[in-house]
Amino acid sequence: MDKIDRHILEVLQKEGRLSTAELAERIGLSPSPCARRLKRLEDESYIESYQANVSRVKAGIEMSFFVEVSLNNHQEASIIAFENALSEMEEVINGHVVSGPYDYLLEVVSADLNGYEEFTRKLHKLTSVKDIHTHLSVRKVVNKTTLPIFT
Template sequence: MTKLDKTNRHLLELIQKDARLSTHELADLVGLSASPVARRLRQLEDDGLIEGYRAHLNQRKLGLHITTFVHVRLKDHQEASVLAFEQSVREMSAVLNCHTVSGAYDYLLQVVSQDLVDYEQWVRSLQRLPLVSHIDSSFAIRGVKTNDFLPIP
């Protein structure tokens, strides 16, 4: 496992903010030459600290105007039921995130949709799953902090 020294932490912070920075640009920013930076990045990838690179898309400009947080309770917690539910959720493109949670519900989903009609169609597909016992939705009014940058310890 790669040691997270000051330079590696700085590299991880930089590429989280802009994964399009070239190796040469990163090298200038961290005070190394391009070859050691490329080796460090490759090692961080090999160690699984960097899982991939992606573009951050504008949700609104794509017409996805509604974000909803959906709590789901299952009818039972048998392994087959849990696995079937989780597979169904993985196949739903509208679901951005799904977490198992503690408390009154089993899962918390973050869902995007174009409008209320689109959301209603999605929630009806969720209701049709035989494992779902209860659904509670909260519509996001405004995002206060919506980045997905991880703090680097």
Template sequence: MKLDQIDRNILAQLQNDGRMTINDLAEKVGLSPTPCLRRVKRLQEDSVIKGYAAHVDQVVVGLPVSVFVNVTLVRQVESELEAFEAAVAACPEVMECYLMTGTSDYLLRVVAADLFAYERFLKSVLTPIPGIANIQSSFALRQVVHRTALPVAGS
């Protein structure tokens, strides 16, 4: 799908405030409400806009610990990659999972209430997944940058 500058402006505005009215959005991007709504619907139908969500503060809800976990599998065959991915996709503590190049196969971002909660997750959830050869955990001391908005407006 080809995005023009108006589409990109719509995306930038909605990333900043997904709850704005179509009238406010139309005004900000220089369209009347009807064509603006048509564009938003097209962006949704084409899965450019995948959904809308509230950004929740992980510290406030009692999950202040972020752990970056490098996982290496015993074998990198498709069936074992798929089995691992299905297992971690079922874990609500896993916020992100990336298939990687380099020394480890996967990089996970896991949230936890504290060190003990992470240890329980590691022992009872992650370690029992078949095919794991190595797990290395790194604890984030402080979040320096966190963005949810992609830089679409200037592209």
């Protein structure tokens, strides 16, 4: 990974719909070497996918919550079942195993409080869930859609 590769990744994170020719012009390469570098970055999984960032408001998402989840046991089968159930819940947009007083931190979105209440009912039906604590996001103060490139 060199300076040009990092520049390619930085530009694509901001403007993923650029053609190879436009990308090449933006980073100062001719199209063929740019295409080769882009292909290599994809093959080496530096680029995992291409996607659009959808407006939460236009998608009907009015509320965001951070949910701390504690499990009542840490047996492998329970953890796998819990994580599989989370992956099926469309309201959960991010989930992390964390250290500290709880086991998971989830980012959950909903159209309204009723939608969130329905989500918590589904979560409480999971037999491995011991306890949940919810934090309502009042306002987003940082909204980065790009990652820093450290390598």
